[in-house]
Amino acid sequence: AQSVAQPEDQVNVAEGNPLTVKCTYSVSGNPYLFWYVQYPNRGLQFLLKYITGDNLVKGSYGFEAEFNKSQTSFHLKKPSALVSDSALYFCAVRDSSSGNTPLVFGKGTRLSVIA
Amino acid sequence: GAVVSQHPSWVICKSGTSVKIECRSLDFQATTMFWYRQFPKQSLMLMATSNEGSKATYEQGVEKDKFLINHASLTLSTLTVTSAHPEDSSFYICSARVGGGRVETQYFGPGTRLLVL
Numbered sequence: 762a763q764s765v766a767q768p769e770d771q772v773n774v775a776e777g778n779p780l781t782v783k784c785t786y787s788v789s790g791n792p793y794l795f796w797y798v799q800y801p802n803r804g805l806q807f808l809l810k811y812i813t814g815d816n817l818v819k820g821s822y823g824f825e826a827e828f829n830k831s832q833t834s835f836h837l838k839k840p841s842a843l844v845s846d847s848a849l850y851f852c853a854v855r856d857s858s859s860g861n862t863p864l865v866f867g868k869g870t871r872l873s874v875i876a
Numbered sequence: 877g878a879v880v881s882q883h884p885s886w887v888i889c890k891s892g893t894s895v896k897i898e899c900r901s902l903d904f905q906a907t908t909m910f911w912y913r914q915f916p917k918q919s920l921m922l923m924a925t926s927n928e929g930s931k932a933t934y935e936q937g938v939e940k941d942k943f944l945i946n947h948a949s950l951t952l953s954t955l956t957v958t959s960a961h962p963e964d965s966s967f968y969i970c971s972a973r974v975g976g977g978r979v980e981t982q983y984f985g986p987g988t989r990l991l992v993l
Contacts, residue, residue: 797984804882804969805920805984812979851919855980863910864982868919 763788763856767867774842775875782837782870784852794835795853795864796826805851811835812857822846842874878904880972882985889960890993897955897988899970905950906972910982911943914967926953960992 764787774780786792793812797805809820816828826837835852849871853864879902889895899909907928912920924945925933932945942964944956957964971984 793980795981802967802987802989804880804986805971807981807983810981863922863925866919 763792763854763862763865765852765854765865765867767850767852767870769870770868771871771873773873773875776844777841780839780842780846780872780874782850782852782872784835784837784867785833786835786852786854787833788854788856790856790858792835793855793857794826794828795855796820796824796835796837797851797853797866799849799851799869801848808837808850842872844874844876847872847874878902878972878974878981878983880970880983880985882968882970882988884988885986886989888991888993891961892959895957895960895990897957897968897970897990899953899955899972899985901951901972901983904972904974906953906974907950908973909947909953910971910973911945911953911955912969912971914969914987920969923955957990960990962992965990965992 766785795810796808799805808824809818811818811828819825824839849869851869852867855864881900883898909926911923913923914920922935923938926945926947928947928950934940947953967987967989969987971982974981
């Protein structure tokens with residue numbers, strides 16, 4: 762079975778500082794990993810994904826994520842946070858060997874960027 | 877990226893009535909769509925996988941007779957909450973799968989907030 766853990770319910774960071782939102786995963790095969798962002802009363806917006814290749818993935822709005830196979834992690838990062846980055850962030854995984862199974866989501870991490 | 881729409885965005889209904897929510901892929905065809913439910917401050921809970929031209933696959937614990945899913949075309953899936961009750965009040969989100977294998981990505985609709993009185 763595949764699963765995702767986001768250990769932090771809430772992350773607070775000052776505007777202009779770097780931010781990290783943590784994610785670890787568990788799959789039996791090779792993972793496809795995703796990050797989504799959700800603004801209040803809105804659906805999820807795709808940020809980035811890791812399928813294969815370079816471990817550092819760059820996505821929308823200046824976000825990036827680093828795939829670390831040994832630590833089974835896929836932490837989301839941004840060098841300089843903006844107040845507008847405040848939102849709910851979801852990490853998701855799918856086992857590449859499991860056919861057409863849907864994504865499995867973490868419980869989400871609320872990011873608050875303080876001016 | 878691909879655009880997915882949902883209608884309505886907000887619905888308030890009386891207990892016992894049925895509510896239909898539409899999910900459309902606007903600029904692509906989606907053979908597979910997913911329906912999720914999200915409670916306040918919680919993650920998305922997958923309810924069912926909707927495949928065009930065939931019956932939906934429901935997750936364990938989701939009543940298929942209560943949450944009717946129809947995927948009649950490659951751009952439209954509908955979720956009907958039958959005989960809604962207050963405990964069905966939630967945020968319902970659909971997504972559509974684009975591509976397959978390595979290039980697969982799920983794009984999400986904006987969600988529909990249902991309040992059953």
